[in-house]
Amino acid sequence: MTNNKGPIGIFDSGIGGLTVLKEVLKMLPSEDTLYLGDTARLPYGTKSEETVIKYSIENTRFLLKYNIKLLIVACNTASAVSLPVLRKQFSIPIVGVIEAGARAAVRATKNGKVGIIGTDTTISSSAYTKAIKSVSPDMDTVGQPCPLFVPLVEEGWIDDDITLSVAERYLGPLKNKDIDTLVLGCTHYPLLKGVIQKVMGSGVTLIDSAEETAVEVTEVLMRMNLNPPYTPFSKGGEVNVPVRRFFVTDVPRRFEEQWSRFLGEKLSKIEKIDLIL
Amino acid sequence: MTNNKGPIGIFDSGIGGLTVLKEVLKMLPSEDTLYLGDTARLPYGTKSEETVIKYSIENTRFLLKYNIKLLIVACNTASAVSLPVLRKQFSIPIVGVIEAGARAAVRATKNGKVGIIGTDTTISSSAYTKAIKSVSPDMDTVGQPCPLFVPLVEEGWIDDDITLSVAERYLGPLKNKDIDTLVLGCTHYPLLKGVIQKVMGSGVTLIDSAEETAVEVTEVLMRMNLNPPYTPFSKGGEVNVPVRRFFVTDVPRRFEEQWSRFLGEKLSKIEKIDLIL
Known part of the structure; x- marks a missing residue:
């Protein structure tokens, strides 16, 4: 079942994955995107494979609630250890950075x-x-x-x-x-x-x-016919602005400063969420 | 309701709190102790107050299942931000490091x-x-x-x-x-x-x-009459060995090496647990 209208989902342990999102937005400016940074549990890189796989599954489940058509695992650690499990468990196309x-x-x-x-x-x-x-x-x-x-x-x-x-x-x-x-x-x-x-x-x-991942995402979308028809203007004549949502699990101090370091632009509207309730 | 038979509970974001446990064991060698290191979500020191409070409550709830008579919050960050909430929510004596x-x-x-x-x-x-x-x-x-x-x-x-x-x-x-x-x-x-x-x-x-915290724990136990009667020998004549249990939420690579750096002794038997199921 293809779903070429859904957004692209992307997760990372924190906000480092914004560098990947930045390249995706450059290459695919008309796509809707959802970014999830698991800032409450970062870093992943010092944790066991078992724990990183558990977190990756939870992140993916969260993004799937929004009917994403493709998942980018922007975290190298999560890509390194959890991609086979995610691909087995979920049926949407999944692109890692490795x-x-x-x-x-x-x-x-x-x-x-x-x-x-x-x-x-x-x-x-x-x-x-x-x-x-x-x-x-x-x-x-x-x-x-x-x-x-x-x-x-x-x-x-x-x-x-x-x-x-x-x-x-x-x-x-x-x-x-x-x-x-x-x-x-x-x-x-x-x-x-x-x-x-x-x-x-x-x-x-x-x-x-990051750049190479954005190329791969573009190819996968084209191959699977998941690209939305490019419609910069709605029927009424207004420009269609793609949806960009940012979810994080924690908003620590100095967040704004770090955010702009990675995305190259000021802190956007972010939504703080609890993955586990 | 006093419970002078229960163990002392102690939690930290990771294994740094073992330095506090070490001092407690020196001063109170006959006490039973339970240590919880939240290694799956460390560090706490870069996270928001809200998240650190949430984690501290979850850690305390876990230790309370084992009927602890006193809680030591060995993590400075958790002590700094969550002590008032913990003391309001839980009725056992709670000692922080601050x-x-x-x-x-x-x-x-x-x-x-x-x-x-x-x-x-x-x-x-x-x-x-x-x-x-x-x-x-x-x-x-x-x-x-x-x-x-x-x-x-x-x-x-x-x-x-x-x-x-x-x-x-x-x-x-x-x-x-x-x-x-x-x-x-x-x-x-x-x-x-x-x-x-x-x-x-x-x-x-x-x-x-660490040392000062152990002094305070000793005083609180005495003041509240929570010290176990010192009985190094059981009725049968065997030496009573105090219970020491170690729980962690993740066992990453290089764990053994880090453990001995903090406790000054080799990795003991640890129990990997899930705080959130």
Whole structure:
């Protein structure tokens, strides 16, 4: 049963997934979108696979109440561990960020040596390595968890000496591995592109899954005929403004500041919801 | 209705509260204890007051199922924002870490100038300032959030150059305030005592609430006649071993390593539970 009128649903552990939404909105400006940030239980990247899968199912159930036609799992950790379960349990098309990032990395590398950085749980799941090898089995991959990158971004220490020192410590081991491509396997990391590029050197291509994910979403919608007919004007002549709703499970202090860091625009109207009542 | 046979319940957002439990076990070795670490939803220190109160109520309800005679809220953030609500809603005696830390700080200071470091939510609640002024209204206090200290401890970067740089940045503003006492207002911070003392200088006394909290628990139990009669031997002549149970809501990777960092002993038998079913 196709439903080409429903919105696109997208969830993340917090607001890092806004970077993915931003790319989706650029590519598909007429789509309705619902964003859910599970800010009351973040981060996911330090939690067990079992817990992340449980949270992902709850997030998906919430978005399905709004009759979404496609789900984007914008969180790398959730994509890494919960996608098979979600695809088994729910019948709508589901796009994660890992496969998109893996394809982009395979396309970008010249020497077949790809590094991956991400949260503890993402790296220990080996999800990127599996996805890269399923595209191109001969690739060499090496993973490195960078647990302090997320708190550093949330603290706003972006172009910063301390962040540079942390990056040097985490990325040092990768520099000896002759990689020419590095996957930024967490939605927070693109904000540290400057620092990461400085440490890795200009010879290493950084892969940000957000843009590639938006490309994949566009393809899936077209393939499944789920694109809404493009109707910028209603019958009455007014411009149809696509629906954009933002749900979060917690609104902490400093939220506004962090929000604009990720979406590149000021805090929109958000709706605070309880996933579990 | 007194219940002097029940265990002491203690909860924290994670396993940082084990430092409090450790002091309680030293002072009250014959008490039965139940520890609950809400590892599936940590950290609390970056979440809103509303969410932290909700979690604190759920944690308390869980422990009350085991007929606890006294509750210790070992998390500074939870103590800072949820104690009044918990005391209104539940009838057992409840001990937080803030009041104990405040009393110790007032006792320690000579010039009446006290600094407080903690999470974002703890510092913005002003709970320590209020508690210190309720003991001694003329005190001067100054608070400073240190959001990166918790992830640094969890990463294990304890005696570390990067941690020293972070401490210098956070504590710099406090050094100009002529404080002679600094409250370590988060259960993770005592692990950074070395670095913090180095930055603040030997003239500043560091206050760790854990020991003071254990003193308060002992006093409350005695005052309310809730101490179990000390019976190290059962009638049969065997030594009565006090019950110690550990509940957590998630068991992430690297858990064992972090556990022993806080309790000073190897991972005991833990029970993974779901607070919300």
